[in-house]
Every structure is written in C-alpha cells, then in structure tokens.
Amino acid sequence: MHPITRRKFFGFGLGAAAAAGVAPLTLAPLAHAAPATPDAPPGNSAIAFFGSIDKALDFQNTMMDAYASGSTVRLTQSYADQSGLESTAFTYDNAVSIHAYLLNGSRDSLARAEVLGQGLIYAQATNFPFNDGRFAQAYFVNTASPTGEFITPAAFPFFFYTSAVGDQSWAGMAFAQLYNRTRNATYLTAALSVANWIVSNTFNTLGPGGYSFGTNINQFNQSVPSTNGKSTEHNIDTYAFFTMLDKLTNHGSANNGASWKSLAAHALSFVTAMYNAAGGYFYTGTLGDQITINPTPIPEDCQTWSYLALLDNRFKHTIDYALANLQATDTAASLNTHLTGSESFTGMVFDTASLAPTIPGSDPNAVWLEGTSHTIAALVARSIAGADSVRDRVQDLQASVKLVDTCESAQSQLGAGQTVNGIAIPLGQGLVASTSQMDTGFGYTYGPSKHIGATGWYLIAARGGNPFQLGDLTFGL
DSSP: OOOOOHHHHHHTOHHHHHHTTOSOTTTGGGGOOOOSSTTOOTTSSHHHHHHHHHHHHHHHHHHHTSSOOTTOOBOOOOBOGGGSOTTEEEHHHHHHHHHHHHHHOOHHHHHHHHHHHHHHHHHHHHOSSOOSSOOOSEEEOSSOOTTSOBOEEOOTTTOOOOEEHHHHHHHHHHHHHHHHHHOOHHHHHHHHHHHHHHHHHHBOOSTTOOBOOEEEEOTTSOEEEOOSOOBHHHHHHHHHHHHHHHHHTTSOBOTTSOBHHHHHHHHHHHHHHTEETTTTEEOOEEOTTSSSEEOOOOBHHHHHHHHHHHOOGGGTTHHHHHHHHSEEEEETTSTTOOOOTTOEEEEEOSBGGGGSOOSTTOOTTOOBHHHHHHHHHHHHHHHHHSOOOHHHHHHHHHHHHHHHHHHHHHHHHSOTTOEETTEEOOTTSSEESBSSOEEOSSSOEEOSSEEHHHHHHHHHHHTTOOTTSTTTTOOOO
C-alpha cells in the first residue's frame, strides 16, 4: 500500500482511491474497483463513478452558463426551468456550488467558484431593500443589473426576501473557504459583514440561547423578525461559520466585542440542547416562543450535518438514526410516484413528515437526493473521525457506496427533457431534487427537477469533502 493518510485517501473520493491502487484490499471492492472493460454497468465501476462525477460537474457548468459566461459576475439558476421557479438562484444553493467547485480543484472550477463568490459579494452589497450585510433567500439571474452583473432582486411573483440565518451562514462559509484558498481579502470582508449581521440581528438569550431564525421583509419593505422558532440546522451552520472565522481572524472578535469563539459556542450550546439522548437524534429546534422544543418532524439534515460540523463522537449515532428512520424506496408502485417501469431508488427523505405527507400529490416514498448525499458525506466523515473498529468503518463505507449508487442511477435515469433558459439539459447531467414530489412537512415540497443543490452536494460527498470544516475542500495531495 502506498503511504497516504486516511484523509487523503478519502479526499480522492470513493472511486478514485481504489482505481489508484491505494485502498486496502478489504476496502477496494467497496470503492468501485476498476473494471476489466470500459463498458461495465453504471454503478459497478470506477469508470462509471468518474463519468458520473464529470457529468455532474458538466451540469453545474451548464446551469451557471445559462445566461452569461466567462468572468461575468453572476449566480446560478437553482432548478431546471420545469420547476416553475423561473431563473431563481437560491443563496444556499450557490454557496453549495462554490464548495463543490473548490473541492474539484481544477483551474476552471476555481475560477467558477470565484465568479460565484463575486456574485454573492455583489448580491450582498446591493441586496434589496437592505444592503446591511445580509442576503435574501434568492435572486433572479436571467437579466443583467445596470452595471452588468446577472443578479437582480427576486421580486414578483416570489419575493424571496427572507434572510434566514442558515442561508447567511452558508454564504459566509463559502466566503471563508474562498478566502482560505485564495487569500483574497474581499472574501473575508464579506464573511465578516454577514457574520456581524447575524450577531446583531439574531443573537438570542431565550431558553437554550442560540440564534433566532432570521428576518422577513413586510409589505412596507421593513425588516421584521421572523416568527419562526429557532432552527437546529441554522445553529449548526452558524457554529461552523463562526468557528471558521475564529481561525481566519486569529481568534478575533465581532463588532460587539465578543470573540468569534464565544459566539460559535453560543450556537453550539443551542445545538446540544436540542439533542434527544434517549432517541439518539436532534430535534428540529423550538416553537415560535423560542423556548419550547418542537418535537416533530425530525429532519435528516440535523442528524448528518451535526456530525459533519462537530465531528463529536458523542453524537455520531445520529447518522444511524437517520439511516434507520429516514430512508425510503421509491418505485413505480409507490403512491403518487413519478417513476415508471422498473425504476427503483433507495435513499433519504427530508424528515419524518415526508413519510406521512399531507400535501396532495406527495409520495411517501420519494427519495431526497440532496439528503442522500448529506448522508454519504457524514458516513465518510465518521469512517475517518469516528474512532470505530475496522468493521464499523467498512460498514459505513458499504452504506455510503450504496447511496452513491442511488445518486448515480438517479442521475442517469431521471430528468429527461428538462431545460435551463430553454436550452436542453442532456440526460445524465445533474441530479433531480427528489425522485417524486416530496412533502417536507414545512409547507413546501421538492420534486423531480434538476437541482444544483442536490448535484453540488453529490460532488462534495462523493469526493469525501466536508464543507463545515475550513480547508476541507482542497482536492488532491
């Protein structure tokens, strides 16, 4: 075996390690060992794996270049046209894309990550109706601004002006990773700007503390606090973001004088308070009173992101909770399925509410492909940091490879006939958000529309990346 650290081994991705001959024999079959012939079936070979990664990256590029190309500052439309969301570019999705591009590591991908980073900086500086460091939930990207950037407010008919803390922290983490890679100070400045907005507007002392949901814009274009309860997921994001800032600023402080380390700890205290030790999972957060725990639904992302962000083995079995309670298999026989024939996909759902949907037309067996990739990433991270036996680590890899196969198969089979800006997206590029319509339990659904968020997470997870850890997006030795 060649001398190589476990981190570098997983940094190659599940397929590359075996193909490069660096994996132990016991792990090589799990990592898609190279086939004897180049036309081996998809999902059973390193060639298929690498082809899937290449096509996923092609999809991200196709979506990014739908309205402008080259160095033109822009953001990327999140979903295919068929979603009905027009040219909406969600802040969170574009942050995920930046992480995916940084992990890919090529010169073109780094350039694209920087274009999107500059797009977020422009959005932050011109955000309607407040440019005080925050981001809106989304922007339109089909027409140029007066100064040439393809970013304008997502006004009628959606008015995506909400500023949720999770979205702010994801944009901030993208800036932190960009600054860590490039040392371009504009990214750190932008990260500090949104971080100070979070502290000034959402620091909360009620109940278990943490950070509140964020702000809404009312009909008078006034900023008002959201009436939603505090979110465990948002506080996981904020903890990771502020921990990055603590490192990047050499243990610096926010504008209010509090250290980034203490502000991260404030988020962490909320997250740990949301842990149900008896059940082995994290609650979704609180009710609107900011104090009372909201017992249902139980989301997937709280279980997997908590491990990715904390790498704390006291909570490592939340991944097992997700695998045991938040998986489904969508087939052509499922209620309200979009699948036909022999199509079958096993993966994660959004939360416990997805398994008993109340929104008409939703499929209780729909598979959420972004969440499936979250789980791949968490399993790989636990196989590295979990301090488990070799057997347990192999089992984690086995589980992750099965989920990679689900993503590969869905990529090759689902989303035919979809477009971006009216331009056909080739079948085999990108992942749909979910295999059928999925009820999230929070008043909205996902559906089988090609999605840069799902695809970006697949690109991160399949290469063993972890966007919650600073510098963990560097591909290669």
